[in-house]
Amino acid sequence: MSTATTSAPARSASDATVRSWKNPIILSVVALFALFVFAVGAPGNDVTFRLSEENDPIVLPSIVVSAPVIGWVAALAMIVLAVLAILRTRSGRKIPVWVLAVFAVLFLIAFLTWVVGSARTPNVALYGLLAGSVTLAVPLIFGSLSGVLCERSGVVNIAIEGQLLFGAFAAAVAASLSGSAFVGLLAAAVAGVLVSLVLAVFSIWYVVNQVIVGVVLNVLVSGLTGFLFSAVLSEDSERWNSPPRLPVIDIPLLADIPVIGPILFQQTIVGYLMYIAVAVVYVALYHSRWGLRTRAVGEHPKAADTLGVNVNRMRFMNVLLAGVVAGIGGSFFTLVAVSGFGRDMTAGQGYIALAALIFGRWNPIGAFFAALLFGFATNLSNVLSLLGTPVPDQFLRMLPYVVTVFAVAGLVGRSRAPGASGIPYIKG
Amino acid sequence: MNRQDDRPVDPATGGGAHPTRRDAKDAARQDEIRLETAAETAGGEVPPPAVPATTAGLGVGPGAEAPLMQRIMTGNALVAFLSVVLSLILGGLLIAVTDQEVASASSYFFSRPQDTIAAAWTAASSAYIALFQGSVFNFEGDTFTRMIYPLTQTLTVATPLICAGLGVALAFRAGLFNIGAQGQILIGATFAGWVGFTLHLPVGIHLLLVILAGMVGGALWGGLVGLLKARTGAHEVILTIMFNYIATNLVLYFLSTPAFQRPGSTNPISPQLDATAVYPPLLGASFRLHWGFVVAVLATVFVWWLLNRSTVGFELRAVGANPSAARTAGVNVSKGYILAMAIAGALAGLAGVAQVSGTEKVLTSGVAASFGFDAITVALLGRSSPWGTFAAGILFGAFRAGGVAMQASTGTSIDIVLVVQSLIVLFIAAPPLVRALFRLPAPGATRAGKGGSSTSTTPTPASTGAAA
Numbered sequence: 001m002s003t004a005t006t007s008a009p010a011r012s013a014s015d016a017t018v019r020s021w022k023n024p025i026i027l028s029v030v031a032l033f034a035l036f037v038f039a040v041g042a043p044g045n046d047v048t049f050r051l052s053e054e055n056d057p058i059v060l061p062s063i064v065v066s067a068p069v070i071g072w073v074a075a076l077a078m079i080v081l082a083v084l085a086i087l088r089t090r091s092g093r094k095i096p097v098w099v100l101a102v103f104a105v106l107f108l109i110a111f112l113t114w115v116v117g118s119a120r121t122p123n124v125a126l127y128g129l130l131a132g133s134v135t136l137a138v139p140l141i142f143g144s145l146s147g148v149l150c151e152r153s154g155v156v157n158i159a160i161e162g163q164l165l166f167g168a169f170a171a172a173v174a175a176s177l178s179g180s181a182f183v184g185l186l187a188a189a190v191a192g193v194l195v196s197l198v199l200a201v202f203s204i205w206y207v208v209n210q211v212i213v214g215v216v217l218n219v220l221v222s223g224l225t226g227f228l229f230s231a232v233l234s235e236d237s238e239r240w241n242s243p244p245r246l247p248v249i250d251i252p253l254l255a256d257i258p259v260i261g262p263i264l265f266q267q268t269i270v271g272y273l274m275y276i277a278v279a280v281v282y283v284a285l286y287h288s289r290w291g292l293r294t295r296a297v298g299e300h301p302k303a304a305d306t307l308g309v310n311v312n313r314m315r316f317m318n319v320l321l322a323g324v325v326a327g328i329g330g331s332f333f334t335l336v337a338v339s340g341f342g343r344d345m346t347a348g349q350g351y352i353a354l355a356a357l358i359f360g361r362w363n364p365i366g367a368f369f370a371a372l373l374f375g376f377a378t379n380l381s382n383v384l385s386l387l388g389t390p391v392p393d394q395f396l397r398m399l400p401y402v403v404t405v406f407a408v409a410g411l412v413g414r415s416r417a418p419g420a421s422g423i424p425y426i427k428g
Numbered sequence: 429m430n431r432q433d434d435r436p437v438d439p440a441t442g443g444g445a446h447p448t449r450r451d452a453k454d455a456a457r458q459d460e461i462r463l464e465t466a467a468e469t470a471g472g473e474v475p476p477p478a479v480p481a482t483t484a485g486l487g488v489g490p491g492a493e494a495p496l497m498q499r500i501m502t503g504n505a506l507v508a509f510l511s512v513v514l515s516l517i518l519g520g521l522l523i524a525v526t527d528q529e530v531a532s533a534s535s536y537f538f539s540r541p542q543d544t545i546a547a548a549w550t551a552a553s554s555a556y557i558a559l560f561q562g563s564v565f566n567f568e569g570d571t572f573t574r575m576i577y578p579l580t581q582t583l584t585v586a587t588p589l590i591c592a593g594l595g596v597a598l599a600f601r602a603g604l605f606n607i608g609a610q611g612q613i614l615i616g617a618t619f620a621g622w623v624g625f626t627l628h629l630p631v632g633i634h635l636l637l638v639i640l641a642g643m644v645g646g647a648l649w650g651g652l653v654g655l656l657k658a659r660t661g662a663h664e665v666i667l668t669i670m671f672n673y674i675a676t677n678l679v680l681y682f683l684s685t686p687a688f689q690r691p692g693s694t695n696p697i698s699p700q701l702d703a704t705a706v707y708p709p710l711l712g713a714s715f716r717l718h719w720g721f722v723v724a725v726l727a728t729v730f731v732w733w734l735l736n737r738s739t740v741g742f743e744l745r746a747v748g749a750n751p752s753a754a755r756t757a758g759v760n761v762s763k764g765y766i767l768a769m770a771i772a773g774a775l776a777g778l779a780g781v782a783q784v785s786g787t788e789k790v791l792t793s794g795v796a797a798s799f800g801f802d803a804i805t806v807a808l809l810g811r812s813s814p815w816g817t818f819a820a821g822i823l824f825g826a827f828r829a830g831g832v833a834m835q836a837s838t839g840t841s842i843d844i845v846l847v848v849q850s851l852i853v854l855f856i857a858a859p860p861l862v863r864a865l866f867r868l869p870a871p872g873a874t875r876a877g878k879g880g881s882s883t884s885t886t887p888t889p890a891s892t893g894a895a896a
Contacts, residue, residue: 022660158665198854206858211605211665213857215804216850223846224522230841231526351669358663394681401673408670409662 023095024085027103031078034071038110042071043117049126057256063126067117074110078103112380119387129376129383131262137375138274138336139164139346142329143353144360144367145281146192149322151362152285153315154298154420158214159199160326161350162221166191167330169225172341173233175243181335184243185269185328188335192327193320195221200319204312207424218350226343233341246270246335268336270328277325282364294318298418301425311425326350352404359407362418370407377403507862511855514862519848520552523840527551555840562833563826573714578829580717584787586825588613588779590724592803593821594731595650595775597812601735602768603748608653608668609776610800611675612646614793616777617784618679619645621698621791622688624705624784634704635785639723642781643774649675650773651766658762664769672800680793688791698791707786720782725818727778732814734771744768776800802828808853824849 047067051060081103085095116124143160150157170191175184199217203210233241249272251265264275285291293314296304301311334341352374359373360366381396389396524530530551533543561568563582569575592609599606620642629637653667682688683696690699707718735741746754747764755761783795806824810817831845855862862868 202854202858202861206861208854208857212808213854215605215607216808216853216857219801219805219846220850220854223843223850226843227522227841227847228526230843231523235528348669348673351666355666355670358666392681392684394677394684398674398677401670401677404670405656405662405667405674408666409656409660 021089023100024082024089027078027082027085027100030103030107031075031082034078034107034110035075038114039068039071039075042068042114043122044068045117045122047113047117048123049116050123051126052258053127056258058258060258065113067113067122070113071110074106074113078106078110081106115384115389115391116387119384119389121387124383124387127259127262129379130259132379132383133372133376134263135271135337135375136378137371138271139329139332139349140353140356140371140374141274141278141368142332143326143350144357144371145277145364146322146326146329147354147357148281148285148362148364148367149294149318149325151357151421152298152418153294153318154301154311154418154423154425155199155203155315155319156210156214156422157199157319157322158211158354159195159217159221159350160353161346161348162214162218163192163195163323163326164330164333164350164353165218165225165344165346166195166221167327168333168345169228169330169341170327171331172241172243172334175335176240179244181244181246182269184335185246185331188331189324189327192323192325192330194323195327196319196323199323200316203424204316204319207426210422210424222344225341229341229343237340241340243334243339245339270332270336273328277328278364278368281325285364295418297425298420301420301423305425305427311427315425352400355404355408358417359404361416373403373407374400506868507859508856510862510866510868511852514855514865515848515851516556518851519844520556522847523555523844524548524552555834555838555844558834558837558840559827559830561830562837563830577715578833580711580715581829582822582826583721584715584717584825585829586822587718587720587724587782587786588799589802589806589825589828590818590821591727591779591782592776592799593806593810593817594727594814595646595772595779596803596807597810597814597817598731598735598744598775599768599772600807600812601748602744602764603751604654604657604765604768604772605665606650606653606668606769606772607665607804608650608671608800609772609779609803610796610798611668611672612649612773612776613780613783613796613800614672614675614679615649616642616646616773616780617791617795618682618688618780619777620781621701621784621795624701625699625791626687628702629704631704634702635707638701638705638785639778639781642777642784644777646773646775646777646780647770648773650776651770653773654766654769657769658765664765676793679791679795683791683793696793701785701789701791705785706789707782716787718782718786720786723778724782724821727775728814728818731775735814740767776803779803802849805849805853809849809856 045067046064047070049063049065051062052058081099085099088095088099112124116122143164146160146163147157167188171184171188173184174187175181178184195217198220199210199213202208202213229241246268248266248268254265255261257265267274285294293304293309296307297309297311297314304314305311330346333345338345353371356370356374357367359370360368377400381399384391384396385393524547527547530544530547533540533547537544561578563578566575566578569577592613595612596606596609620638623641624634624638627634627637649671653664653671656662656667657664680696683698688698690697707720707723709715710717710719710721733741735745743754743759744764744767746757746759747761747768751761754764779799780796783797783799784791788795802824806820807817809820809823827845827849828842831842834840835842
């Protein structure tokens with residue numbers, strides 16, 4: 001406990017010096033970048049954002065904007081906000097959150113207009129861009145919720161990647177063998193729990209460093225699924241690796257609403273479960289006895305123990321629960337996205353979920369929006385490489401990761417992990 | 429430790445940025461002494477007798493002040509050996525269970541169980557024999573060269589593993605989880621490769637420049653993470669993972685530009701490195717083993733010296749043991765983070781050099797293979813000590829070299845190597861589990877009654893929670 005008391009003043013001291021000028025400087029640099037690239041370097045043509053298909057029940061007109069106009073307006077507005085931030089910081093006050101939010105939205109609009117305008121076909125389906133983002137974000141959201149459950153109770157979960165991958169694998173195998181996608185969904189949850197069980201046993205019972213267990217578990221699951229894939233699944237893929245897909249369930253009428261209809265009301269059961277899980281975890285974490293105990297165990301286990309909470313049992317159960325959530329998220333890969341398991345098919349999504357968790361400040365809602373942002377960045381790079389932009393393909397594919405680095409290191413400021421996250425609790 | 433010598437060294441590098449340091453010299457010295465004792469007993473939370481007894485058993489020697497990682501890995505040589513055996517058994521079971529012949533024999537298991545057992549034994553043992561033949565000694569070879577060829581192959585594969593593993597281990601000792609060796613290898617290899625095929629220099633100087641460029645590339649990529657962590661407090665685990673992806677795409681982009689792409693090729697592949705830019709073979713042209721292995725040995729000696737005999741190394745270990753205490757004692761923690769990541773990156777860059785100028789002799793996006801990720805398990809298995817990492821690098825090099833041969837001869841997927849490797853690290857990390865499985869007595873059996881698990885491993889006060 002001496003760690004906590006000595007680090008607190010030191011941390012806040014460095015906080016004060018770091019925080020004061022970081023944001024204004026970043027905002028100024030980004031605003032100038034926007035001025036030179038999005039405004040001065042704007043393409044001369046118009047940009048079309050389509051809001052609906054021609055044969056949708058409700059057809060909205062497309063938004064047509066002029067690229068230079070948007071570029072200049074957005075860049076100048078961003079400069080105004082940056083100047084505002086500098087003034088606020090000089091007078092020693094905090095920069096309001098809305099300044100950062102508006103700045104980010106302006107940057108996004110300017111960037112979209114510029115990049116689509118420079119493409120061979122300056123015409124993009126906005127609804128598809130958004131719906132695709134949500135679809136890509138589904139496993140990330142499950143993964144980061146798994147992280148929230150673990151870390152809030154004081155266990156670092158690097159093994160999200162492994163949980164997702166094993167969930168995907170189990171879902172594919174179980175669904176193929178049984179012929180039912182729902183059995184696959186169930187198996188995915190069980191597989192996630194299995195990974196969690198190893199994490200919990202090693203990090204809570206045997207007090208092995210949690211990050212080490214997580215990293216090693218990811219390697220173990222990758223090796224295990226890869227081995228079984230080549231030894232069993234690819235030998236007879238008809239039998240082992242041809243799972244049926246989960247059906248998309250349209251909610252009548254609501255699914256016809258333009259733009260948000262497909263996002264909210266035209267999902268598979270995994271998609272609906274995702275929304276439910278975010279809401280349930282949020283409410284339970286902040287408005288239930290279980291949530292209070294979880295947070296207490298994660299912030300100050302000794303205090304919680306003194307008040308009669310069984311710290312390690314609480315952590316154990318939470319880690320297992322996290323396995324259920326991440327396992328279901330893993331089923332997305334084999335039951336929704338594509339039909340069938342592939343070697344290392346999660347491709348680092350678990351790590352991005354981890355980043356979303358930190359970007360979302362260990363809060364379910366925050367993690368949800370952070371994951372959406374990463375989904376958006378990924379989908380944008382996919383869509384843009386189809387449109388044929390001047391930006392090299394490799395840089396587009398870098399986008400989600402660069403966004404993550406900026407998110408973690410940049411604008412969000414210093415986020416604080418749960419106090420006891422990563423520290424095993426030994427009673428006594 | 430020559431504590432008196434600490435003083436003159438640091439103001440030179442730190443530029444006298446810490447006026448408090450001279451004022452509180454005596455206080456700092458007290459803190460330092462406390463820190464050293466804390467490093468040995470983890471702030472008094474660990475019973476002192478249990479830990480030194482086991483570390484001595486490992487042959488780590490008194491020089492190692494029982495760092496964070498090492499204590500987690502505390503076990504004795506027997507536990508380490510049993511962990512390897514247990515992992516091999518589990519891997520063998522996995523091979524047997526998924527084998528076709530075993531499956532067909534098990535259909536009549538109850539009438540003739542010995543068939544199933546024989547088939548399972550054949551499946552597992554033939555795979556492991558192939559693994560051994562491919563990594564240590566090929567007793568079917570007709571010439572001596574053929575017989576020892578596998579061993580040199582193991583050392584060749586071990587070379588980048590050792591270098592990158594040292595980088596990961598060094599960062600561990602400074603309390604940083606460097607998952608980014610993969611990206612650092614890639615960037616190092618890119619720098620080294622560019623010098624290797626663009627510049628045309630005389631023998632000797634060219635190779636030296638290539639090595640230097642690789643180290644600089646890795647150091648920049650790693651140091652950037654350290655800088656971001658020190659300046660913004662961002663978590664290094666996330667940063668290094670993201671930097672891996674960025675590096676992969678960056679290298680792919682470079683390989684599509686005229687400066688890097690092979691003339692006349694549309695594939696992402698660079699020209700061949702100049703003959704002056706590659707490591708000469710170590711044992712003659714019939715083996716692939718190159719001088720990069722000697723560089724890896726030198727790197728191991730250097731890291732050992734750095735960690736155990738230098739002021740910088742002491743400060744890095746202090747930062748790793750407890751950043752707050754280190755800061756109180758006058759150590760510049762931010763500088764420590766940046767320096768640790770830069771050196772770690774430079775070591776990973778050496779691995780990149782070993783790949784691009786030793787084994788591959790050409791730059792592709794796959795030049796790093798998965799060495800950067802394997803390096804993490806290597807460093808964990810080596811308990812973050814330089815020579816432990818060296819030994820673990822050779823073991824995993826043998827697994828990888830033998831795994832390739834095994835996949836070719838028996839068709840067993842090389843993924844089994846990943847399973848065995850990760851199981852070894854898991855078991856070694858939890859000695860109580862291995863002891864329980866083999867019914868070994870716990871060290872300090874009188875204490876074990878209180879709670880077997882908590883006596884031999886310790887909490888990690890300064891790892892991830894404080895970092896974020």
